[in-house]
Amino acid sequence: MSSYEIGDRSFTSRLWVGSGKYSDFHVMHEAIEASGAEIVTVAIRRTDLNDDTKDGFWANFDREKCTILPNTAGCFDVKSAVTTARLGREATGSDFVKVEVIGDEKTLFPDNEGLLEACRVLLDDGFTVLPYCIDDPVICKKLEDLGCHAVMPLAAPIGSGMGIRNPYNLKIIMEQSSIPVVVDAGVGTASDAAVAMELGSTAVLMQTAIAGAGDPVKMARAMRLGVEAGRLAYEAGRIPMKLYATASSPLEGVIGS
Numbered sequence: 001m002s003s004y005e006i007g008d009r010s011f012t013s014r015l016w017v018g019s020g021k022y023s024d025f026h027v028m029h030e031a032i033e034a035s036g037a038e039i040v041t042v043a044i045r046r047t048d049l050n051d052d053t054k055d056g057f058w059a060n061f062d063r064e065k066c067t068i069l070p071n072t073a074g075c076f077d078v079k080s081a082v083t084t085a086r087l088g089r090e091a092t093g094s095d096f097v098k099v100e101v102i103g104d105e106k107t108l109f110p111d112n113e114g115l116l117e118a119c120r121v122l123l124d125d126g127f128t129v130l131p132y133c134i135d136d137p138v139i140c141k142k143l144e145d146l147g148c149h150a151v152m153p154l155a156a157p158i159g160s161g162m163g164i165r166n167p168y169n170l171k172i173i174m175e176q177s178s179i180p181v182v183v184d185a186g187v188g189t190a191s192d193a194a195v196a197m198e199l200g201s202t203a204v205l206m207q208t209a210i211a212g213a214g215d216p217v218k219m220a221r222a223m224r225l226g227v228e229a230g231r232l233a234y235e236a237g238r239i240p241m242k243l244y245a246t247a248s249s250p251l252e253g254v255i256g257s
Contacts, residue, residue, distance in 0.1 A: 002235075004180060004202055004203070005180070006039075006096075006128065006130070006149055006150055006180060007096070007128035007149045008128075009067065011038045011039065011067075011203075012038065013035075013036050013037050013038040013039075013203075013224075014197065014201075014202065014203040014204065014227050014228075014231055015035050015036065015037050015193070015203065015204060015206075015223055015224055015227040016037055016038075016039040016040070016041065016069070016182065016203055016204065016205040016206075017031070017032060017035050017037040017039075017040055017041070017205070017206060017207060017210060017220070017223075018040070018041045018042075018043075018205070018206070018207025018208075018210075018211065019032075019040050019041060019042050019043075019047065019057070019061070019207075020042075020043055020046060020047070020207060020211065021207060021208060021211035021212060022211045022216060024055070025055060025056060025057055025059070025060035025061075026055070026060060027216055027217070028060055028211075029060035029061070029062075030216075030217045031210055031211070031216045031217050031219075031220040032061075032062075032066065032220070033062075034217045034218075034220040034221040034224065035210070035220040035221070035223060035224050036224045037066065038065065038066055038067060039066065039067050039069050039096075039203075039205075040061070040066045040067070040068060040069060041069045041070075041071050041098055041205065041207070042057075042068055042069065042070050042071065042088075042092070043071055043073040043074065044070050044071065044072065044073075044084050044085075044087055044088040044091065045072075045073065045074045045075070045084055046073065046074065049091045049092065067094065067096065068092045068094045068096070069094070069096045069097070069098050069130070070084075070085065070088025070089065070091075070092055070094060070096065070097055070098070071088075071097070071098035071099075071100055071132075072084040072085055072088075072097065072098070072099055072100045072101070072118075073100050074100075074102070075100060075101055075102065076101070076102050076103075076105075076111075077101065077114060078101060078114050078117045078118045078121070081099060081100065081101045081114070081118040082118055082121050082122060082125075085097045085099065085118075085122055085125075085127060086125070089127070095126060095127050095128055096127070096128045096130065097122060097127045097128070097129060097130065098130045098131075098132055098152065099115065099118050099119055099122060099129055099130065099131045099132065100115075100132045101114035101115045101118050107157055108157060108158045109134060109154075109157070110131075110132060110133050110134055112133070112134065112136075112139050115131055115132075115133060115139075115143075116139075116142060116143065116146065119131050119143060119146055119148055120146060123146065123147050123148070128149045129147075129148045129149055130148065130149060130150045130151075130152055130182070131143050131148055131151060131152060132152045132154070132184055132185070133151060133152060133153050133154070134153065134154060135153040135154055135155070135166050135169045135170055135173065136153070136169065137169060137172045137173050137176060140153060140173045140176075140177065140181075141176060141177075144177060144178065144179050148179065149179060149180075150179050150180040150181065150182055150202070151173065151177060151179065151180075151181055151182070152181075152182045152183075152184040152205065153169075153170060153173055153181065153183065153184065154183075154184055154185040154186055155170070155183050155184070155185060155186040155187055155192070155196060156185065156186025156187075157185065157186060158185045158186070158208075159185075159186075159207075159208040159212075160185075160186050160188075161186065161187070161188030161189075161208065161209060161212075162186050162188065163186065163187065163188050163189075163191075163192040163195070164183075164186075164187075164192055164195045164196060164199075165186065167195065167199055170183065170196070170199055170201070171199050171200070174199060174200040174201065175200075180202035180203065181200075181201055181202050182201065182202055182203045182204065182205055183196040183199075183201045183203075183204045183205070184204075184205040185205075187204060187206045187209050187223075188209050189209065189219075189222070189226075190219075190222040190223055190225065190226030191226065192209075192226075193206070193223050193226035193227045193230060194226040194227070194229050194230035194233070195230065196230065197226075197227055197229075197230025197231045197233070197234055198230045198233050198234050198238070199234070200234055203227075204223075204227055206223060209223065210223060
């Protein structure tokens, strides 16, 4: 697949994956390998990054293949999100950050005002800022104008597996954005990933859909193929939808005509 830029780095894989919710770090490692992902998110507040044993995170994370993307999952205000981002940079050496400022504990929807403020601070701190946001074209445009390096609108609530609930908003966001758009949250299976890519998404990020599957490694491979198929379909250009049939074979030269 064609490459794309995030900040000052270039990537080829358009499937981003998470590192949490696996039964153990060995399964995580195998699933990441099967996914072909080059960007892997890590919840700084929920991962023991000091564990360097053979069963720990670092022993099962390939820094040569993957860029680590610390995230501020679990943060409900600007101060905790900024502090967590800074701790993530110190712990991992990565200046990438997926910014989450959650506004509602039940739905885990983002707090728009808090998100804008946290991103403003982290951009001033020199981070490559990738905000997790609602699928709202207005907030996505504000984040782009602020200087964010990508926007990451949800497809459905985090971990819901509901798939692409509002393709129309996502399409508007993609059409208006001059920065990468990464569909994040709510993907349930490979067909959801394919739809996100067919809409024109730069990439798709998922965690629960893989880690929570009956066979995470097999699902990771399925997601990889879904993303690749969706991107190829987007680049090829689908035929227009019509209400009535159109003959699939040419009518010229038909016997008896």
